[in-house]
Amino acid sequence: MTATGAPLILGIETSCDETGVAVVEGLEVRSSVLGSQTDAHARFGGVVPEVAARAHVEAIRPLVHMALSKAGVHSHELDAVAATKGPGLAGALMVGLSFAKAMAWSLDVPFVGVDHMEGHLFAPRLEYDEYTPPAVVLLASGGHSQIVHVSEWGRYTVMGSTIDDAAGEAFDKLARFMGLGFPGGPAIDRESEGGDPAAVTFPRALRDRPFDFSFSGLKTSVVTYLEKAKAAGNVPPLPDVAASIQEAIVDVLVEKTFNAVDETGATTVAGGGGVLANRRLRERLATEAAERGVDLHLPAPVLCTDNGAMIAAVASDMLGRSEVSPWDVEVEPGLKLGL
Ligand code: KG4
Ligand code: ZN
Numbered sequence: 001m002t003a004t005g006a007p008l009i010l011g012i013e014t015s016c017d018e019t020g021v022a023v024v025e026g027l028e029v030r031s032s033v034l035g036s037q038t039d040a041h042a043r044f045g046g047v048v049p050e051v052a053a054r055a056h057v058e059a060i061r062p063l064v065h066m067a068l069s070k071a072g073v074h075s076h077e078l079d080a081v082a083a084t085k086g087p088g089l090a091g092a093l094m095v096g097l098s099f100a101k102a103m104a105w106s107l108d109v110p111f112v113g114v115d116h117m118e119g120h121l122f123a124p125r126l127e128y129d130e131y132t133p134p135a136v137v138l139l140a141s142g143g144h145s146q147i148v149h150v151s152e153w154g155r156y157t158v159m160g161s162t163i164d165d166a167a168g169e170a171f172d173k174l175a176r177f178m179g180l181g182f183p184g185g186p187a188i189d190r191e192s193e194g195g196d197p198a199a200v201t202f203p204r205a206l207r208d209r210p211f212d213f214s215f216s217g218l219k220t221s222v223v224t225y226l227e228k229a230k231a232a233g234n235v236p237p238l239p240d241v242a243a244s245i246q247e248a249i250v251d252v253l254v255e256k257t258f259n260a261v262d263e264t265g266a267t268t269v270a271g272g273g274g275v276l277a278n279r280r281l282r283e284r285l286a287t288e289a290a291e292r293g294v295d296l297h298l299p300a301p302v303l304c305t306d307n308g309a310m311i312a313a314v315a316s317d318m319l320g321r322s323e324v325s326p327w328d329v330e331v332e333p334g335l336k337l338g339l
């Protein structure tokens with residue numbers, strides 16, 4: 001425990017292709033470091049689970065040292081070690097979970113297993129004290145898209161989710177199809193700069209289900225559209241196509257988030273997950289929130305994508321409620337928020 005009385009927590013995140021390690025004091029980030037595996041996966045056009053697990057094994061020790069030294073903290077000062085237990089890739093999760101458990105055991109401090117999506121939901125708390133329940137939170141990552149109502153920290157109602165692809169997955173698959181590379185979200189975000197979002201009208205699915213998403217139809221529609229345009233020799237400029245795809249995804253995410261705001265009467269909206277780093281999405285959420293007089297809390301892009309600080313933040317809250325994990329806790333690749 002530090003002089004402030006807040007617990008000093010090491011947070012480890014290894015659910016997918018980023019090794020994230022951070023030292024957090026209460027909800028204040030003392031250090032946060034990241035080992036990206038993007039290059040290792042790029043040549044395959046997507047995350048290869050076995051490659052991810054091996055890369056985490058290589059990266060985790062040096063990153064833990066780096067996070068501690070940047071924070072100016074000795075491991076013996078830590079009050080707890082936390083790691084993501086799910087959802088995510090089993091082999092990748094196992095690396096972080098086992099490392100964190102072993103470290104906590106050897107330091108004789110509690111181990112806390114954390115839900116990755118709760119981590120994304122907590123990320124804005126690292127920056128905004130005013131972010132308090134009740135709130136509607138849009139969570140959109142590579143594997144999940146959900147609208148969550150937070151009645152109090154630790155109590156969540158998932159109001160809607162994707163019935164097929166996650167928003168990030170749609171970005172990734174479409175970018176790959178267009179030859180824009182991996183990861184696809186940042187690639188489409190960049191490519192769409194200066195493009196006309198109204199150049200092509202791609203479908204907005206599930207308009208009749210207020211809080212759910214579907215993105216697989218968009219994929220089919222883009223593929224069909226581009227094949228036809230190529231055959232006819234009139235493919236629009238790539239920035240226009242990228243901006244139009246981005247607009248179709250963003251439109252749906254924004255519309256459904258504010259459907260949930262209308263339904264619940266919440267006056268606080270937040271977001272988390274890699275897709276929330278998208279510039280157009282952030283801009284559209286901000287405009288909509290301002291028009292309705294609703295508070296919006298979006299983490300800095302680096303805290304939207306996977307990181308260890310958000311995992312430590314959840315652990316900090318759990319420790320405050322005396323929630324620690326047993327030593328035999330296992331990874332839960334299919335873990336679902338709020339259940
Ligand atoms: O939360 P995250 O870092 O990892 C998972 O939990 O999956 O999210 C990664 C996803 C990827 O699909 C990536 O393409 C997407 O977030 N992403 C973006 C942007 N940055 C990352 N999508 C759209 N625009 C971005 N700027
Ligand atoms: Zn994530």
